[in-house]
Amino acid sequence: MRRDQSPFLLANPRRVHAAPWETREPDQAVTVVGDFDTALTEVELHGRWDPHLKASAAHVLRTCLVGQPAGIIADLHDLADPGGESAPLWCAAHTWGAHTPSLVPVVVCLPTAAPLAALITCRAARWNLPVYASLPEARAALRSRAPRTDRLTLHLAPDIDALPLVTQTIGEACAAWHMLTLHRTACAVLTELVANAIEHAGTRIDVAVTRRPSGLHLAVQDHDPRLPHLAGAVPGDPGDSERHGYGLRLVHTSVTAWGALPTRTGKIVWAVLTAKSAGERNRRRPSTIPGTTAPRRS
Template sequence: MSLESEVDASIVLLTVTGRWDRALRQRTIERLQKCLAEHPEALIVDLTGLDDPTGVSAPTWMAARRTAEALAPSVQLALCIPPELPLADRMQRLGSRNYLPIYARVRQARVAIASRLPLTERLTLTLGPHPESPSLARNLISDACLVWDRVALLHPSRSVMSELVNNAIEHAGTEMTVAVSLRGAGIHLSVADGVAELPQPLKMTRVRRGRPLDERGRGLQLVSALAVAWGSLPTRTGKVVWATLQPPLEAERRQPRNEAPRLPPKQRNEGPTEPR
């Protein structure tokens, strides 16, 4: 199973391979949960290498569609299944009634999804690992917030973007792509660099009298405090770290994240092909 994102975290590709059994089903549901929690604009699931001759995995993909549709804003979900596979026929019959598009190849899915994505306001900038890069990234945020009338988010977004860029300079040291997108009442920030290792928040030590405070690990703590959600995803050339910020009232109204896609109880027994 592998996961890959566009550099602006707008489209995520999840590839599932191997024999479909209970273990793979559980891993797939957990990974779908992670993908949807990242809240991309679209999720493509590549099932080209999935061994499911009787199509018993179908309820999992339909449950994922329902979860993606229930998010606000909703996430576009598409499957890639070669037409000669038995699963393709079953999913075509189910998907045609439930608006779940099926494509033969990943490239076809990317082109079709890109044509259906909303025309999102987005500003991007390519920066090197230089001392002036955080300042240039903050200026991009200022321009975006002023043009899009998101003044309430200007200062927290500048702080978050500064931390993301500083982390990329310190831990990646490569050229980076900085992006800011309009997402409803809020904005979405992302920084893509050339190192695949995903960031890990450091646990802060307890404050002790006479001992210095931790100087490392505060960047992601600040990001977590200011953003309603943040995360990281692998890309073809490294990784992308993203954060979403909402105005205070919108953040308070946000409902808890959707749980992993779950099957109705009567569908959880997926047939004799799975080991007991």
């Protein structure tokens, strides 16, 4: 799998991680699918379990947890693991999710007759790892157990005139949730993500602003499967080089983490902001984040 074909991207202010879950066997794969409405992430494993697939799956799970989804479903229907050797990883992932700032539940989905299901079930008292026979059952269970969260959503046409509504929504959210220290950074980041979707996707756009224990989670969905990337300099024109990719570079340096993952109809680009990330950004460049106007688009 080439770098530009990665299933999803994770980034933080210091480093961009392209998908490292390449495997040595052609039938092995780890794929990720996000869902805007439920905020769930599904991780599907394909092929024979071995150390290479284990390493890829572990990295993908940790990466997904950084995005603070409402829950993660590990779909193991196409995983060949007759000896149940992968069981400790799913137990570990469940523990990792329980120790994230947003307490992300991790569940497993696989046939009840599979040896791995029997192994997990017989150790359920110690591992406390939920196992479901089908994806609909796992989705329903996670939705029913999800705690109430404060979440504002917008459904926008791909029109630059929608940006004032985006900034208004961020202002209302930060005021209502007593997160005014995040307002300037969140406004800049979300308007950049929406502006990018308007310019590059040109489809209907869904926006979600969600309160998290440590700050804010921002998500922008469009119906273009192409994932964003940090562009390099444009040769031959210093002015264009400075402008090219400005928006994502601003996002990249402003947030605790950001990334993109595919959906069944396009993609979601998300960002996580905490009080610490906003404070560092304001101390570094206090004059570069506009409060209510749309920044330049990448």
